[in-house]
Amino acid sequence: MTTKSRRLSIKDRGLTNFEAVMWIFTRLSALAIYGLILAGLIGALVMGARNNMNFADVMRWAFMPNVTHVQSTDLQDLDPWASPFWKLTASALLLVAAAHGIHGLVVIADDYIASKSGRNFIRLLSIVFLLAMSGMGLWLIWTS
Numbered sequence: 001m002t003t004k005s006r007r008l009s010i011k012d013r014g015l016t017n018f019e020a021v022m023w024i025f026t027r028l029s030a031l032a033i034y035g036l037i038l039a040g041l042i043g044a045l046v047m048g049a050r051n052n053m054n055f056a057d058v059m060r061w062a063f064m065p066n067v068t069h070v071q072s073t074d075l076q077d078l079d080p081w082a083s084p085f086w087k088l089t090a091s092a093l094l095l096v097a098a099a100h101g102i103h104g105l106v107v108i109a110d111d112y113i114a115s116k117s118g119r120n121f122i123r124l125l126s127i128v129f130l131l132a133m134s135g136m137g138l139w140l141i142w143t144s
Contacts, residue, residue, distance in 0.1 A: 022103060029100040036093040040065045043089075047080050049073075065090045068144050087141055094137045102130045 041062035049058045052074040060069045067082040075081070109122045 026100065026103060029096050029103075032096045033093065033100065036089060036096065037062050039089060040086075040093070043086070048075065052076075064093065066141060066144060090141045091138055094141065095134055098130055098134050098137070102126050 041058065043065070044053070044058050044061045049061065049070075053061075053070065054073075057070060057073050061081075065081075065086045067078055067086070070081050071078065106123055106126050109126075110119055113119050113122060
């Protein structure tokens with residue numbers, strides 16, 4: 001008796017369609033968010049937050065590393081906190097978290113909207129919302 005091979009090509013597995021790519025994006029973006037938060041937390045502690053900031057201020061910095069979050073603390077020198085590195089970190093965190101969240105909303109909307117035109121409208125509206133909110137967020141990060 002001969003058994004048939006159970007190996008499937010990548011095309012037959014369905015790993016190259018858009019939904020599979022977005023499923024992978026959701027998982028990887030969540031890991032990226034955790035990594036960026038951890039980097040912000042470690043960075044804050046290395047730059048002296050453990051002696052000059054309370055826990056709430058450290059967490060606020062970790063979740064969005066922006067110099068305006070540490071101005072009201074006991075830190076003497078704010079220059080390291082306002083560096084381009086932290087602005088890039090905050091920008092990455094904003095963009096990854098916004099894309100992750102909007103994709104989640106689109107997935108939920110797809111479950112409840114029956115018509116294809118309704119789903120396409122929600123997707124378009126979500127993209128416009130993502131671009132507008134990300135643009136405003138980036139402007140605030142880089143001008144503050």
